[in-house]
């Protein structure tokens with residue numbers, strides 16, 4: 001607990017699919033002056049994301065789906081290429097990401113490795129995201145994937161050469177922060193080889 005923060009009031013502004021609150025609080029600045037502030041916070045729970053990579057074929061598994069908030073903000077088709085991800089429910093992050101991987105991509109994976117956690121939009125969204133990587137092989141593909149039919153997910157599964165995925169960051173075809181973080185993690189830690197450009 002932070003002794004410089006004293007919450008005065010919490011008001012629920014919206015409680016539909018997720019929850020938007022307005023928090024009024026007193027904040028003691030470094031110079032000792034106490035200021036009253038208000039901040040809105042959107043709580044949609046926490047999430048997990050995973051990069052599936054195959055060191056033999058030098059490929060990664062990504063997904064493509066429609067994301068309305070991006071459609072509202074400059075993404076002409078609303079389609080977004082992302083690493084497989086999902087919101088946590090009662091399960092822990094590792095169990096959640098294994099289940100989500102099977103639902104969305106059709107790969108049934110046993111071994112995952114957690115690499116870091118990050119707040120993705122700390123000024124407005126409460127969510128912390130758990131980042132994973134895992135190796136996949138063609139034999140792990142047990143179904144088509146595509147996401148939950150009940151949840152109208154319509155997720156397309158893409159298998160992309162790693163070098164091309166990195167190129168897609170540079171040319172703007174990949175514009176999702178969690179996906180960029182994981183692809184750059186893979187590059188930094190040499191999970192896959194990137195051919196040296198001629």
Ligand SMILES: Nc1nc2c(ncn2[C@@H]2O[C@H](COP(=O)(O)OP(=O)(O)O[C@H]3O[C@H](CO)[C@@H](O)[C@H](O)[C@@H]3O)[C@@H](O)[C@H]2O)c(=O)[nH]1
Pocket residue numbers: 017018046047048049085086087088100127129148151152153178
């Ligand atoms: N009806 C309705 N459904 C919603 C709404 N918001 C989300 N959903 C549905 O709730 C489900 C959530 O699917 P998940 O796969 O669990 O989550 P995600 O949306 O892929 O979230 C992942 O990506 C986010 C964006 O990068 C991350 O923020 C999140 O942590 C996670 O990694 C999806 O079927 C989505 O359509 C809503 O307002 N109304």
Ligand SMILES: [Mg+2]
Pocket residue numbers: 084085086087104
């Ligand atoms: Mg998802």
